[in-house]
Amino acid sequence: xxxxxxxxxxxxxxxxxxxxxxxxxxxxxxxHSPGPGFLPFWAGVxxxxxxxxxxxxxxxxxxxxxxxxxxxxxxxxxKVILVFASLFIYTTLFTKVGYLITxxxxxxVLFSVVERRKIWIQGVTALITALVTYFVFYKWLGVQxxxxxxxx
Amino acid sequence: xxxxxxxxYGFSVGLQPANxxxxxIGVLIGTxxxxxxxxxxxxxxxxxxxxTFHMSPVSAIIMLAGIYYGAMYGxxxxxxxxxxxxEAASVVTCLDGYQMARxxxxxxxxxxxxxxxxxxGTLGLIGLMIFAAPLAxxxxxxxxxxxxxxxxxxxxxxxxxxxxxxxxxxxxxAFGIILSCVGLDHIQxxxxxxxxxxxxxxxxxxxxxxxxxxxIAEILSNIEKTTAPEILKTKIKNxxxxxxxxxxxxxxxxxxxxxxxxxxILPGGGAVIAxxxxxxxxxxxxxEPSKFGNGAIEGVAGPESANNAAxxxxxxxxxxxxxxxxxxxxxxxxxxxxxxIRPGPxxxxxxxxxxxxxxxxxxxxxxxxxxxNLPLIPIWVQVLKVxxxxxxxxxxxxxxxxxxxxxxxxxxxxxxxxxxxxxxxxRKFDYxxxxxxxxxxxxPLLELNLRQSLIxxxxxxSIFFTRPISAAATSLAIIIFILPLFSYFIKKKxx
Numbered sequence: 001x002x003x004x005x006x007x008x009x010x011x012x013x014x015x016x017x018x019x020x021x022x023x024x025x026x027x028x029x030x031x032h033s034p035g036p037g038f039l040p041f042w043a044g045v046x047x048x049x050x051x052x053x054x055x056x057x058x059x060x061x062x063x064x065x066x067x068x069x070x071x072x073x074x075x076x077x078x079k080v081i082l083v084f085a086s087l088f089i090y091t092t093l094f095t096k097v098g099y100l101i102t103x104x105x106x107x108x109v110l111f112s113v114v115e116r117r118k119i120w121i122q123g124v125t126a127l128i129t130a131l132v133t134y135f136v137f138y139k140w141l142g143v144q145x146x147x148x149x150x151x152x
Numbered sequence: 153x154x155x156x157x158x159x160x161y162g163f164s165v166g167l168q169p170a171n172x173x174x175x176x177i178g179v180l181i182g183t184x185x186x187x188x189x190x191x192x193x194x195x196x197x198x199x200x201x202x203x204t205f206h207m208s209p210v211s212a213i214i215m216l217a218g219i220y221y222g223a224m225y226g227x228x229x230x231x232x233x234x235x236x237x238x239e240a241a242s243v244v245t246c247l248d249g250y251q252m253a254r255x256x257x258x259x260x261x262x263x264x265x266x267x268x269x270x271x272x273g274t275l276g277l278i279g280l281m282i283f284a285a286p287l288a289x290x291x292x293x294x295x296x297x298x299x300x301x302x303x304x305x306x307x308x309x310x311x312x313x314x315x316x317x318x319x320x321x322x323x324x325x326a327f328g329i330i331l332s333c334v335g336l337d338h339i340q341x342x343x344x345x346x347x348x349x350x351x352x353x354x355x356x357x358x359x360x361x362x363x364x365x366x367x368i369a370e371i372l373s374n375i376e377k378t379t380a381p382e383i384l385k386t387k388i389k390n391x392x393x394x395x396x397x398x399x400x401x402x403x404x405x406x407x408x409x410x411x412x413x414x415x416x417i418l419p420g421g422g423a424v425i426a427x428x429x430x431x432x433x434x435x436x437x438x439x440e441p442s443k444f445g446n447g448a449i450e451g452v453a454g455p456e457s458a459n460n461a462a463x464x465x466x467x468x469x470x471x472x473x474x475x476x477x478x479x480x481x482x483x484x485x486x487x488x489x490x491x492x493i494r495p496g497p498x499x500x501x502x503x504x505x506x507x508x509x510x511x512x513x514x515x516x517x518x519x520x521x522x523x524x525n526l527p528l529i530p531i532w533v534q535v536l537k538v539x540x541x542x543x544x545x546x547x548x549x550x551x552x553x554x555x556x557x558x559x560x561x562x563x564x565x566x567x568x569x570x571x572x573x574x575x576x577x578x579r580k581f582d583y584x585x586x587x588x589x590x591x592x593x594x595x596p597l598l599e600l601n602l603r604q605s606l607i608x609x610x611x612x613x614s615i616f617f618t619r620p621i622s623a624a625a626t627s628l629a630i631i632i633f634i635l636p637l638f639s640y641f642i643k644k645k646x647x
Contacts, residue, residue: 012323030611036344040329091562103549113375129545133553137553
């Protein structure tokens with residue numbers, strides 16, 4: 001299983017089975033009186049059908065190289081993981097800790113992702129970004145940014 | 153005559169100081185977004201959509217539309233100077249625009265792109281005014297079967313006209329429809345695929361998905377690259393094309409305008425396809441096709457005109473039938489729905505201020521863009537020099553704030569982050585996000601009209617084939633769907 005189309009096809013097949021089962025649970029209804037599961041069920045059937053077509057057409061092609069490992073060859077995928085992890089942690093702490101502190105932390109991490117600079121430069125840039133966006137969005141545009149347990 | 157009166161009314165709306173300001177903000181941001189690789193008009197509109205909630209619907213649509221056609225102007229700058237398209241519709245401009253710049257003709261390339269865009273944009277608006285009213289009248293004859301059939305045709309076209317694999321585009325479309333069904337069913341209020349999460353009862357919002365798939369995913373794809381783009385170090389002079397340049401480009405501009413406008417109307421068509429078609433056409437009819445790819449001015453003038461005319465054409469089905477033909481129109485559709493306005497045949501009658509105000513603002517916006525693009529090119533060049541390590545965290549932060557501000561819920565930010573990773577993986581596995589997003593926006597309309605049609609016909613599918621408009625649209629959708637299968641089997645037989 002080294003083809004990205006085979007893997008993605010199996011993924012979509014799994015999704016389509018799940019969707020069809022869920023749609024049956026809420027009620028597909030009849031053609032006379034379509035239920036809430038009607039459209040998602042048939043969309044799931046289309047999804048599953050084309051997932052199978054994708055898998056089959058890929059099996060019929062002669063696959064030589066390992067496409068999966070090639071996807072991440074020569075690219076800095078660790079930076080992608082770092083950005084995603086930072087965003088995920090930020091999202092979970094955002095409303096609890098508050099906008100300013102979490103944004104300062106996020107910016108400090110993100111500014112160092114592409115190119116590392118001196119820590120104090122990154123820190124100051126992150127602080128300025130957090131403060132400027134706080135004033136622009138919260139004070140000026142009235143966007144309700146979360147205050148968190150510390151009140152800011 | 154009636155069109156002129158309506159247009160004058162439109163100018164009375166468009167020339168209000170607030171609307172002029174929002175038009176200016178929109179075209180400025182659009183140009184900036186078009187200039188900067190790494191964020192396109194879809195990402196920009198997604199990010200700025202929440203800021204329009206406090207505006208009037210007219211101002212909101214004027215600003216967001218300004219971002220759309222402004223990006224078409226701005227995209228040519230990076231294509232010509234850096235050989236990297238600022239957005240997808242300017243890909244083709246790289247072929248000859250960059251070659252012109254390498255030969256010291258960056259100025260005329262940028263100049264003809266701006267003037268061509270202005271002429272095409274203006275001609276496109278004239279087309280929009282001429283076609284809108286008759287099409288809106290036509291749209292009044294639409295019932296649930298017609299709407300279902302036209303939406304189905306639109307989704308079929310967009311999956312078959314996508315740049316990648318048709319199979320994958322259909323998968324994306326089906327998945328988009330499934331995503332649109334998440335939440336409480338609109339008729340019976342049964343929870344569908346909510347995983348017992350109360351946050352999903354209202355479904356998934358458009359903005360986090362759009363920002364994730366196009367904003368966050370674009371950034372993730374860019375930061376994994378190991379090399380940074382290099383800006384061409386050339387003096388930009390003589391921004392006004394010469395008489396010879398005009399003689400060579402005038403045909404391309406006119407052809408691009410007409411081609412772009414009609415391709416923009418087609419669902420799945422739009423600025424990207426228009427620019428490619430225009431380039432192919434110019435190369436085919438040229439007396440010296442070998443000069444294409446080596447700095448032919450027609451290779452810049454045609455596609456840049458086509459992509460601007462296509463933006464005007466895209467408004468035709470969106471405003472008159474309420475069917476967005478591409479992803480950008482889908483976002484504008486979402487913006488108007490959020491303001492409680494439903495685009496469609498009744499928009500012209502019930503909200504002429506929105507319709508004609510938008511058209512007049514596009515005239516004003518085109519004029520602003522001509523002024524912004526040429527003299528400000530040295531400034532845009534400086535903007536390009538902002539290091540990506542500073543740009544991308546700021547863009548990410550804007551995405552986060554934009555997502556959060558919709559409902560003041562961190563759940564929306566989480567959805568955006570998840571779809572950011574999903575969009576990044578889509579790019580890795582060669583899936584396009586556009587069919588998914590368009591299907592997501594049209595899914596609720598598709599479901600409503602399908603269920604209403606089946607209830608009307610007591611479950612008989614022949615309702616889609618007995619009414620003339622829906623019969624034509626449904627048959628066309630089926631033919632387009634089946635055609636690739638036929639050509640596949642014919643090819644196999646020949647082999």
